Amino acid sequence: MNHKLTYKPYNEKSILVEWPKVIDEAILNDILQFKAKIEASEGFKIMSLTHAYQSLLIHFKKEIDDFDAIINQLKDIYSSKAEVIQLRQKLWKIPVCYDSSFGIDLEFISKEKNISIEEIIERHSKAIYKVYFIGFLPGFLYLGGLDDMLATARKATPRQQIDKGSVAIGGNQTGVYPSDSPGGWNIIGKTPINFFNVNKSEPCFAKAGDCIQFYQISKEEFNDINTLVAHDVYLIESEVINA
The missing domain is CATH 3.30.1360.40 (Gyrase A; domain 2)
Structure with missing residues (x-):
């Protein structure tokens, strides 16, 4: 086209x-x-x-x-009418703990949208998100595909500190903070996965055109995966969706 x-x-x-x-x-x-x-x-x-x-x-x-x-x-x-180049794209499956200790804005979104926290989690984790580009912070993925029901305005006053791995909603987008930073998005959970590792040959595992799907884990599972990530032995689940 x-x-x-x-x-x-x-x-x-x-x-x-x-x-x-x-x-x-x-x-x-x-x-x-x-x-x-x-x-x-x-x-x-x-x-x-x-x-x-x-x-x-x-x-x-x-x-x-x-x-x-x-x-x-x-x-x-x-x-040019050159043959369309086939791009190799992947679906990455990212574990997220939506526990209230991590999802500090879940209650706010629940009240604003008049839906349960369970429905927020279900809607957020069943969608498949497209990676449009990477920016703002190294490893910050701009994702399309958020359920319209979950769209929530950014906070008028950003927080001074958002923890690395925080999963958040800002406007009609969702994303993951790849490092500790200020931020005004609404925090709904946390992933133990590194989205940017300067010691890797490819510091960010995903690229534009790839897809992301979040899935819910318990706090115990979060801690277990966090330990594996710390020892650099955790492999993110993925599958090729276009090769």
Whole structure:
């Protein structure tokens, strides 16, 4: 599917490509395909390719002398009828303890939405979330697919400290804090899994296009998995969903 894109100089070494301003899985797939085509092309020397919900920032190794010429090349690559590149994507299954000692905003959401805490947990854990991109903090996954019933506005006054592993809802998104940090999202649970490990060859196990599904565990199970993670012997359950 070809979308109507806009191309504009971003700085002397970069070009910003923008898609329609909607959060959509088809747009994500289109961005990932375009990234893969650029990476497979031989005419560019690329420093990095960074995408968000509806944009792709192409950062070249050298300054761009002729932006129009480069943009025309990019347009040709985008619209080319080259064989669609099959992207290997995974579904990662993430354990979450929704105990009230971790899910400190569960009661607030329950009262605001007039639903039980049990229903919040059921709705949150049965959904399959798409990873759109990684940002804000290293290892912070921007996920699409939150049940509309659970959408809850960010707090007017952020907390000064959110624990690493906290699972939270902010607006119409859910996510996991990969490290201790301030934050204004509503905390509903905690996972013992590391979402970012600088000592790994791939510090973040997931990538854009992958999927995440949370599943409920007890506090005892949380402690057991936490011990395995601390000893670097825990393997996150996953399956290939597109290969």
